[in-house]
Amino acid sequence: MANRRERHSKIQVAGFEVNVVRKGVKNLNLSVRPPDGRIRLAMPHRVTNTEAREFISSRIDWIRRQRQSIADSVPPRMHSYTDGDIARVWGVGHTVRSVPAINRRGAFRDGGDLVLALRSGDGSSQRIALVDGFLRKELHRVLPDLVTSWESVIGVNVAEFRFRKMRTRWGSCNIERRRIWLNLELGTRAVESLESVLVHEMVHLVERRHNARFYGLMDQYLPDWRHRRTLLNASPPPVSVT
Numbered sequence: 312m313a314n315r316r317e318r319h320s321k322i323q324v325a326g327f328e329v330n331v332v333r334k335g336v337k338n339l340n341l342s343v344r345p346p347d348g349r350i351r352l353a354m355p356h357r358v359t360n361t362e363a364r365e366f367i368s369s370r371i372d373w374i375r376r377q378r379q380s381i382a383d384s385v386p387p388r389m390h391s392y393t394d395g396d397i398a399r400v401w402g403v404g405h406t407v408r409s410v411p412a413i414n415r416r417g418a419f420r421d422g423g424d425l426v427l428a429l430r431s432g433d434g435s436s437q438r439i440a441l442v443d444g445f446l447r448k449e450l451h452r453v454l455p456d457l458v459t460s461w462e463s464v465i466g467v468n469v470a471e472f473r474f475r476k477m478r479t480r481w482g483s484c485n486i487e488r489r490r491i492w493l494n495l496e497l498g499t500r501a502v503e504s505l506e507s508v509l510v511h512e513m514v515h516l517v518e519r520r521h522n523a524r525f526y527g528l529m530d531q532y533l534p535d536w537r538h539r540r541t542l543l544n545a546s547p548p549p550v551s552v553t
């Protein structure tokens with residue numbers, strides 16, 4: 312049979328925009344594609360928009376799960392914090408500048424600069440350790456108040472939170488121990504991003520799975536969480552080179 316041309320259109324289902332491609336295929340094939348979670352439905356020419364909508368509607372939970380796993384996976388990039396590099400702190404770019412350490416090594420902000428006090432012979436691993444330490448301190452300064460206020464909103468109690476470098480996730484939650492891990496890289500993003508990851512993990516203390524109830528709670532507590540997630544994942548974290 313001769314292959315008819317592909318026809319492209321867009322339809323909206325449950326707030327999701329779906330790119331529909333009619334082409335010479337036998338079955339409907341729905342996919343959610345990284346990095347931005349675009350949704351595509353390839354289907355035979357004969358399928359109507361109404362039928363396509365029904366098909367998509369029956370797979371909304373699946374679409375959400377796919378989007379979440381794309382959002383959770385964080386592709387690596389490189390970073391070494393050499394002088395002149397831009398290092399972000401709470402979403403604001405700071406120029407990395409090094410000075411000789413008088414006594415101890417350290418990192419601090421000075422206007423638009425992130426200053427690293429280094430000893431002679433220090434290389435990229437010391438620079439990375441200083442920036443990591445700086446971000447960790449910033450996160451510990453900001454997070455406790457956020458946790459406290461969200462504990463009373465969501466009605467859960469976080470036993471412990473920790474920060475670490477994670478290659479593939481922004482956060483994770485040990486539900487039994489009520490312990491939340493957050494990616495150290497969140498200190499480089501706007502505080503709204505930290506908050507959206509925190510709320511996501513805290514909602515897992517109420518609902519373990521990424522199901523309709525989970526997303527219903529997210530919509531209730533943080534109506535713009537999708538937007539925040541998109542911003543967060545628009546630029547994945549660098550992975551430090553040691």
Ligand SMILES: [Zn+2]
Nearest residue numbers: 511512515521
């Ligand atoms: Zn989750």
